[in-house]
Amino acid sequence: MQKRERNKFSLWMLAWPIFIELFLQFLLGAADTLQVSKISDNAVAVVGFSTQLFSALMTLFMTVASGAGILIAQRLGSRQNEDARTIAIMSVKVSAIIGVGISLLLYLMPGQIASLLQLPDELLPLAKTYISIVGGGMFLVAIMAALSNAIRNTGNTKGPMYTAIGMNIIHVGMNYAFIFGKFGFPEWGLKGVALSTDISRLLAIIVLLIMFLSAFERQITLRDFKLFDRKLFKEILKIGWPLGINMSCWVFSQLLIYTYIAQLGANELSARTYMNTLESFCFMLGYSLALALQIMIAHLFGAGKVQDAYKTSYRALWIGLAIVTVNALVLYLIGGKLLEIFTKDPEIIALGGTLLGMNLLLQPGKMLNMGIGNALNAVGDTRYVMWTSVTSMTLIATVLSYIFGITLGWGLVGIYACMILDEYLRGLWVLKRWRQKKFMEKATVKASASSSSGSNSSTATVEI
Known part of the structure; x- marks a missing residue:
């Protein structure tokens, strides 16, 4: 069993x-x-x-x-x-x-x-x-x-x-x-x-x-x-509302980025649309692993196997980084031919080729951000993930991408560079938080409180 x-x-x-x-x-x-x-x-x-x-x-x-x-x-x-x-x-x-x-x-x-x-x-x-x-x-x-x-x-x-x-x-x-x-x-x-x-x-x-x-x-x-159950529902909201803000922030930042790209012209908008389609395979692999990791770590954390949860996140992250990097490389090598299926416009194909190269940097950063961010969500540290998202998406993904892409005239390449910077900044922030092991301290306090109050045998023992 x-x-x-x-x-x-x-x-x-x-x-x-x-x-x-x-x-x-x-x-x-x-x-x-x-x-x-x-x-x-x-x-x-x-x-x-x-x-x-x-x-x-x-x-x-x-x-x-x-x-x-x-x-x-x-x-x-x-x-x-x-x-x-x-x-x-x-x-x-x-x-x-x-x-x-x-x-x-x-x-x-x-x-x-x-x-x-x-x-x-x-x-x-x-x-x-x-x-x-x-x-x-x-x-x-x-x-x-x-x-x-x-x-x-x-x-x-x-x-x-x-x-x-x-x-x-x-x-x-x-x-x-x-x-x-x-x-x-x-x-x-x-x-x-x-x-x-x-x-x-x-x-x-x-x-x-x-x-x-x-x-x-x-x-x-x-x-x-x-x-x-009011007590349980409060727990749902305590974990859930930062996740909601995080998701909202991402949706609205993407909407704003699309309005920026629309200002650049039809070719840029087409190139980004085609890139979205090509990138989706890399993204889906990383996102699937991140969702699976969240379920796995939440289960381990609930069972009190805190050290297992901590180590598992790194094993899953290395697997995810290897998979998305290989896929991004394959996409870079054959992406030009794939773009020709969608369009014959040489300007769009050339722009798409540049973005395919930048995608080699984007995907590992996205995997880092999604994997460790979901690990923090799994142990209930959703507010920290929310604040990193709100800060980085507002300042980097929306404001800075407008400055570099529109104001300074770097175009779609400038916007893409800011998207890459946003992913790595959030990824490094959540990685630093995870390595601080704040959730382990919380689990220890919770276990001590349960023990001192004479909790029943169904409460899991925390393993650290």
Whole structure:
């Protein structure tokens, strides 16, 4: 049993399903974009705009889901299964309530929101349709995120992977039927894409809910959703709100960077868009390892195996650095040929080649930042990670990139250089914090307090 538990929470067993899930979502997302492009360029613009809007709003309920995920892994590590179960139930319930609030806002005021965000007038009719339907179903995203996060942090990363794959295949299939009027359906165009999105998400929720109800030692029933523990919920928020700010900071910094690049011209914007596509493979590998590492360390930390958690982070980091560096090098060697698939413009290809070289520096910094940052999140040190993100993303990723890229005229290369500097600065900050072992001191104090108060046998002994 213990060996099976160790295998379940090993880095590889946790990471590969997450990577497959992300990679296939990327491929199917590209297919989705290709299908929408058959409607019109305006439809693609509306979907792209709406995706950015939805990503920004998602941080509101991801705050709860992410904080709960870390606590679930910690509680399972310390054998406090009932607490983990209660946290998971509250996460789903609260995320759903927040999601319903967002859905009502987007359903009732799609045009006003699009106009407020300066969407061109010619796109407003399509935006009203798409935002009202997909935005009106944001509560589905909230429930799905909470369910997936809870299940994943029990060590079951395969379940959400299979569900995500099935959901996206169904979505692409329904897009084909609804856009082009196949299999007896009317030609609904962008409205069909929106309906397909909501229906596929609803089907995914049904599958995830079945997994969720049996994810813990004691079966969850619908009656259990009445549960609410204020003390545990405060713990969720204590860990979760810095994660929410961190995610929001990243989303808005990316939006600002895109506005800077748009000022440089169409070629620069195209080069960055193509680079995003090429870089995504490196990013997904690193991000998968970082998420797996977070689950693994949270479980070890909850079990009181603090030294194991500390050492594991470095082993995982070296593996991650090796993998993303090799992938970035391969991408550099063949990236020029790949760019020629997307465009024949020599200026864009030349600019992309320069960025591919800079990507060799970017990816190791990103892996360092994600890996050790997620390790700190796993032990509850989310505020420190938040402050490093807010400081660096504000001063380096947004302000300095504008100065070098726009004011000093360095263009996209200047913006990219600032992105690299931002990743390494945050990475070195979190690495310094991790090496200080503040979380070990906290664990020692917690264990001493539990011992002196006569804690019961279910409390884990801290190993230092």
